[in-house]
Amino acid sequence: MEKPLEQLLYRTRWLLAPIYLGLAFALLALIIKFFQESFHLLIDVVHMSEAKMILSLLTLIDLAMVGGLIVMVLMSGYENFVSQLDLDGEKEKLSWLGKMDSSSLKGKIAASIVAISSIHLLKVFMNVQNTDEDKIYWYVVLHLTFVGSAFAMGFLDFKAKHK
Structure with missing residues:
Protein backbone atom coordinates (compact mmCIF):
# COMPACT_ATOMS: atom_id res chain seq x y z
CA MET A 1 0.00 0.00 0.00
CA ASP A 86 17.10 16.40 -21.77
CA LEU A 87 19.29 18.83 -23.70
CA ASP A 88 22.04 16.52 -24.89
CA GLY A 89 23.42 17.83 -28.16
CA GLU A 90 21.92 21.27 -27.54
CA LYS A 91 24.52 23.87 -28.50
CA GLU A 92 22.98 26.78 -26.63
CA LYS A 93 22.40 25.27 -23.19
CA LEU A 94 22.07 27.96 -20.55
CA SER A 95 25.05 27.87 -18.20
CA TRP A 96 22.94 28.07 -15.02
CA LEU A 97 20.50 25.35 -16.03
CA GLY A 98 20.77 22.30 -13.81
CA LYS A 99 22.85 24.21 -11.25
CA MET A 100 20.10 26.19 -9.56
CA ASP A 101 18.36 24.46 -6.67
CA SER A 102 15.15 25.81 -5.14
CA SER A 103 17.09 27.81 -2.55
CA SER A 104 19.24 29.63 -5.10
CA LEU A 105 16.16 30.10 -7.30
CA LYS A 106 14.45 31.91 -4.43
CA GLY A 107 17.50 34.15 -4.06
CA LYS A 108 17.54 34.95 -7.78
CA ILE A 109 13.81 35.69 -7.74
CA ALA A 110 14.22 37.98 -4.74
CA ALA A 111 17.11 39.81 -6.42
CA SER A 112 15.08 40.15 -9.61
CA ILE A 113 12.11 41.55 -7.69
CA VAL A 114 14.38 44.10 -6.04
CA ALA A 115 15.81 45.10 -9.43
CA ILE A 116 12.34 45.40 -10.97
CA SER A 117 11.15 47.38 -7.96
CA SER A 118 14.19 49.66 -8.33
CA ILE A 119 13.21 50.41 -11.91
CA HIS A 120 9.64 51.18 -10.87
CA LEU A 121 10.91 53.46 -8.13
CA LEU A 122 13.21 55.22 -10.59
CA LYS A 123 10.23 55.72 -12.91
CA VAL A 124 8.30 57.27 -10.02
CA PHE A 125 11.21 59.61 -9.23
CA MET A 126 11.54 60.55 -12.91
CA ASN A 127 7.86 61.53 -12.86
CA VAL A 128 7.94 63.06 -9.36
CA GLN A 129 6.17 66.28 -10.37
CA ASN A 130 3.08 64.26 -11.38
CA THR A 131 3.12 61.85 -8.43
CA ASP A 132 1.38 62.32 -5.10
CA GLU A 133 3.82 62.57 -2.19
CA ASP A 134 1.92 59.93 -0.26
CA LYS A 135 2.24 57.55 -3.21
CA ILE A 136 6.01 58.13 -3.38
CA TYR A 137 6.26 57.30 0.32
CA TRP A 138 4.49 53.96 -0.18
CA TYR A 139 6.61 53.11 -3.25
CA VAL A 140 9.75 53.64 -1.16
CA VAL A 141 8.35 51.61 1.75
CA LEU A 142 7.40 48.77 -0.58
CA HIS A 143 10.81 48.83 -2.26
CA LEU A 144 12.60 48.77 1.10
CA THR A 145 10.37 45.86 2.12
CA PHE A 146 11.53 43.95 -0.97
CA VAL A 147 15.16 44.81 -0.22
CA GLY A 148 14.80 43.77 3.43
CA SER A 149 13.06 40.52 2.47
CA ALA A 150 15.74 39.65 -0.08
CA PHE A 151 18.48 40.40 2.45
CA ALA A 152 16.74 38.33 5.16
CA MET A 153 16.25 35.38 2.79
CA GLY A 154 19.91 35.55 1.75
CA PHE A 155 21.06 35.77 5.35
CA LEU A 156 18.90 32.81 6.43
CA ASP A 157 20.12 30.80 3.47
CA PHE A 158 23.73 31.63 4.36
CA LYS A 159 23.16 30.59 7.98
CA ALA A 160 21.49 27.32 6.93
CA LYS A 161 24.39 26.40 4.63
CA HIS A 162 27.07 27.23 7.21
CA LYS A 163 25.78 25.31 10.24
Missing part, protein backbone atom coordinates in the same frame (compact mmCIF):
# COMPACT_ATOMS: atom_id res chain seq x y z
CA GLU A 2 2.81 2.40 0.89
CA LYS A 3 4.79 1.93 -2.35
CA PRO A 4 1.87 2.69 -4.75
CA LEU A 5 0.91 5.73 -2.66
CA GLU A 6 4.47 7.06 -2.76
CA GLN A 7 4.66 6.50 -6.52
CA LEU A 8 1.35 8.30 -7.02
CA LEU A 9 2.50 11.23 -4.88
CA TYR A 10 5.80 11.36 -6.75
CA ARG A 11 4.04 11.41 -10.12
CA THR A 12 1.79 14.30 -9.07
CA ARG A 13 4.76 16.58 -9.71
CA TRP A 14 3.64 16.46 -13.35
CA LEU A 15 0.61 18.53 -12.34
CA LEU A 16 3.03 21.47 -12.31
CA ALA A 17 3.88 21.06 -16.02
CA PRO A 18 0.80 22.98 -17.26
CA ILE A 19 1.71 25.83 -14.92
CA TYR A 20 5.15 26.10 -16.48
CA LEU A 21 3.57 25.94 -19.93
CA GLY A 22 1.30 28.79 -18.81
CA LEU A 23 4.41 30.80 -17.93
CA ALA A 24 5.59 30.30 -21.51
CA PHE A 25 2.30 31.81 -22.71
CA ALA A 26 2.73 34.66 -20.23
CA LEU A 27 6.16 35.27 -21.77
CA LEU A 28 4.49 35.48 -25.17
CA ALA A 29 2.06 38.10 -23.79
CA LEU A 30 5.03 40.02 -22.37
CA ILE A 31 6.74 39.99 -25.77
CA ILE A 32 3.63 41.46 -27.36
CA LYS A 33 3.54 44.23 -24.73
CA PHE A 34 7.27 44.88 -25.21
CA PHE A 35 6.87 45.42 -28.95
CA GLN A 36 3.75 47.52 -28.42
CA GLU A 37 5.73 49.79 -26.07
CA SER A 38 8.67 49.84 -28.51
CA PHE A 39 6.33 50.83 -31.34
CA HIS A 40 4.88 53.70 -29.28
CA LEU A 41 8.39 54.87 -28.42
CA LEU A 42 9.51 54.88 -32.06
CA ILE A 43 6.40 56.73 -33.24
CA ASP A 44 6.59 59.43 -30.56
CA VAL A 45 10.37 59.74 -30.09
CA VAL A 46 10.64 63.01 -32.06
CA HIS A 47 7.93 64.71 -30.00
CA MET A 48 8.89 63.23 -26.61
CA SER A 49 10.68 65.08 -23.88
CA GLU A 50 13.89 63.50 -22.65
CA ALA A 51 12.25 62.52 -19.36
CA LYS A 52 9.32 60.81 -21.12
CA MET A 53 11.74 58.95 -23.39
CA ILE A 54 13.73 57.74 -20.39
CA LEU A 55 10.50 56.59 -18.75
CA SER A 56 9.64 54.64 -21.90
CA LEU A 57 13.10 53.07 -21.98
CA LEU A 58 12.81 52.13 -18.30
CA THR A 59 9.51 50.42 -19.13
CA LEU A 60 11.27 48.38 -21.83
CA ILE A 61 14.07 47.46 -19.42
CA ASP A 62 11.49 46.51 -16.82
CA LEU A 63 9.67 44.26 -19.30
CA ALA A 64 12.97 42.63 -20.31
CA MET A 65 13.83 41.91 -16.66
CA VAL A 66 10.39 40.42 -16.02
CA GLY A 67 10.91 38.26 -19.12
CA GLY A 68 14.22 37.03 -17.76
CA LEU A 69 12.56 36.28 -14.43
CA ILE A 70 9.83 34.28 -16.19
CA VAL A 71 12.42 32.24 -18.12
CA MET A 72 14.42 31.60 -14.95
CA VAL A 73 11.35 30.44 -12.97
CA LEU A 74 10.02 28.43 -15.92
CA MET A 75 13.22 26.54 -16.67
CA SER A 76 14.56 26.10 -13.14
CA GLY A 77 11.17 25.33 -11.65
CA TYR A 78 10.45 22.70 -14.27
CA GLU A 79 13.86 21.13 -13.83
CA ASN A 80 13.76 21.23 -10.02
CA PHE A 81 10.18 20.11 -9.47
CA VAL A 82 9.01 18.18 -12.56
CA SER A 83 11.74 16.61 -14.69
CA GLN A 84 15.31 17.18 -15.77
CA LEU A 85 15.55 18.72 -19.21
